[in-house]
Amino acid sequence: MTEKLDAQAAGQEALQWVIFKLGPEEYGVVATQIQEISMYSVITHVPSMPKFVKGVVNLRGRIVPILDLKERFEIVGGEGLASARRIVVALFGDQLIGLIVDAILGVVRIPPEAIEPVPPTLPKMDAEYLLGVGKLSERLIVLLNLDRMLDDMEKRMLKDSRVGDKAAK
Secondary structure (H helix, E strand, O other), rough: OHHHHHHHHOOOEEEEEEEEEEOOOEEEHHHHEEEEEEEEEOOOOOOOOOOOOEEEEEEEEEEEEEEEEEHOOOOOOOHHHHHOOEEEEEEEEEEEEEEEOOOOOEEEEOOOOHEEEOOOOOOOOOOOEHHHHHEEOOOOEEEOHHHHOOOOHHHHHHHHHHOOOOOOO
């Protein structure tokens, strides 16, 4: 409780979050990490990648690895319209990575006092991938920590998958 009051006293502004669906739930990432949102397109398979790495796409001359967040977090169900699927292109350090999501719901501001710490009993995801849970009216939005979503080995594998990146420029 004192953390909330300290945040309010410091005058922290509400951050903007890009909100999207994965299965039946709503998730969000800080908007400043998002480069763009694009239509779901043909993905070129790259061998020897983890199952959740679907391959790469050519995004205006840059080779971008594509991850399926539902597979990464082992989320099942909630299959919506294929036409609603999008690729959220996010910045992970100095690397662009595309994230497949079921649908984009919009961009919202969530004040710091409306963000609760991660409940220890939250299923299906490791708490280190989460920044917290945002409360908006009757909605709960799981807020992802993109910087912690990939382990070091996965980051190296994704960097290696961009070998054609320089050639594409």
